[in-house]
Amino acid sequence: MNLGNLLKVAIKALKRNKMRSFLTMLGIIIGVASVITMLAIGQGSKKSIEDQISSMGSNMLFVMPGTMRMGGVQQGSSASQRLTVSDADAIRAECHAVIAVSPEVRSSGQAVYGNSNWPTTIYGANEQYLEIRSWEVVSGRNMTDSEARGSAKICLVGRTVADELFGEGIDPTGETVRFRSIPFKIIGVLKEKGQNSFGQDQDDVIIAPYTTVQKRILAQTYIQSIQMSARSAGESALAQQQVEEVLRRTHRLREDEDNDFSIRSQEELATTMTSVTEILTILLGAIAGISLLVGGIGIMNIMYVSVTERTREIGLRMSIGGRSVDILLQFLIESIMLSVFGGLIGIVLGFGASSVVEALTSWPISVMWGSVFLSFAVCTLIGVFFGWYPARRASDLDPIDALRFE
Numbered sequence: 001m002n003l004g005n006l007l008k009v010a011i012k013a014l015k016r017n018k019m020r021s022f023l024t025m026l027g028i029i030i031g032v033a034s035v036i037t038m039l040a041i042g043q044g045s046k047k048s049i050e051d052q053i054s055s056m057g058s059n060m061l062f063v064m065p066g067t068m069r070m071g072g073v074q075q076g077s078s079a080s081q082r083l084t085v086s087d088a089d090a091i092r093a094e095c096h097a098v099i100a101v102s103p104e105v106r107s108s109g110q111a112v113y114g115n116s117n118w119p120t121t122i123y124g125a126n127e128q129y130l131e132i133r134s135w136e137v138v139s140g141r142n143m144t145d146s147e148a149r150g151s152a153k154i155c156l157v158g159r160t161v162a163d164e165l166f167g168e169g170i171d172p173t174g175e176t177v178r179f180r181s182i183p184f185k186i187i188g189v190l191k192e193k194g195q196n197s198f199g200q201d202q203d204d205v206i207i208a209p210y211t212t213v214q215k216r217i218l219a220q221t222y223i224q225s226i227q228m229s230a231r232s233a234g235e236s237a238l239a240q241q242q243v244e245e246v247l248r249r250t251h252r253l254r255e256d257e258d259n260d261f262s263i264r265s266q267e268e269l270a271t272t273m274t275s276v277t278e279i280l281t282i283l284l285g286a287i288a289g290i291s292l293l294v295g296g297i298g299i300m301n302i303m304y305v306s307v308t309e310r311t312r313e314i315g316l317r318m319s320i321g322g323r324s325v326d327i328l329l330q331f332l333i334e335s336i337m338l339s340v341f342g343g344l345i346g347i348v349l350g351f352g353a354s355s356v357v358e359a360l361t362s363w364p365i366s367v368m369w370g371s372v373f374l375s376f377a378v379c380t381l382i383g384v385f386f387g388w389y390p391a392r393r394a395s396d397l398d399p400i401d402a403l404r405f406e
Helices: 003-016 018-056 085-094 145-149 159-166 210-218 233-250 266-309 311-319 324-361 369-395 399-404
Strands: 060-065 098-113 116-125 137-140 154-157 176-179 182-190 205-209 225-230 261-265
Touching: 003 018, 003 324, 018 266, 018 324, 018 369, 060 233, 085 098, 085 225, 085 233, 098 159, 098 210, 098 233, 116 159, 116 210, 145 205, 145 210, 154 159, 154 176, 159 182, 159 205, 176 205, 182 205, 182 210, 205 210, 225 233, 233 261, 266 311, 266 324, 266 369, 311 324, 324 369
Parallel strands: 116 205, 154 182
Antiparallel strands: 060 225, 060 261, 098 116, 098 176, 098 225, 137 182, 154 205, 176 182
8 A cells, every 4th residue: 555545544534533633632732832832931031131131231241349258158348358449440451351441339219309209229430331331321411531530410310210200201401300418410311221131120220420429428438349341242251350360469469368359241140041041941841841742642542542443444454455564554644643733733822822922921932943843853753653552553463353353
């Protein structure tokens, strides 16, 4: 019997029991749809995190005080030398792999304008801070170096702060707001960024000269961190090495002493976050993949039933010259068709389910074409693997015993 006739016989056999065939495919359908949807959610989350981290800054590195270890005990920033403006100046002068450097201090409090007030965070920085953090000024201008070093009472505000204090869409450039009773003239409004990967509103900020925040708000001479940007992604490691060498010298650390500061890079943060999402994606895919296994077992079970129900038919085919290989191929093709048709329906359902999840939850979705091809390939293999044994059992039946079967 040629392949065309075997296909016709298999299709007729499946049509005779349409509901049973559909229920048999249901496990495969759910499994494939689940795999595609779960991997789409995981991949979408990974891409979203990468985009959000990228939006935080360009090739960014930052230095924090503390985190050195003594006797196995991690020391806090209070147990180590604090960072100073001199450290930032030394990095700017000596680290050629670093293109922009800014001291950073910050404080939380109420921003007030007239009868409106809004709890926010003020960041003290210099004129290079916007370049480091990939911020753009959409109205007004950036601060100057002389303003940053001269304790000027000026600031730039994020869109959230502007909307809450002045009204949605209003340009507050030139107005004066108060933060902890200190007046700040708004010289610019920042372009919207939205929330980052940690759920923080990046537009809920005020940026002022670091000297102003140090003296008038925090009353301190040290800085809380140093933000910087490497010349390129490829020079991030070199920049990190140069910064470490400069800070060890400015902090007068001996060779046998650990760093009393820590340097973190944007790449390191991205790697950590994406590795978490990759593990989550694999876990989600594995859980969904169990449905495929269950679907395969369902196909094997139904094929066993089909062999039992059609024993006399098998005996009749063999008695008129049907070969064992023809019987095997007939049942194997039925098994593969159940699996493949179920896989195709599952792929369509997976795309639909991914779109529904994205529409209802606003969760980022990115369908992986690799997961589609993999799911389809697995479906075919499941059809062969779980259909082989029942098909083999059918082909091994004795024609006389099969004809006598009741």
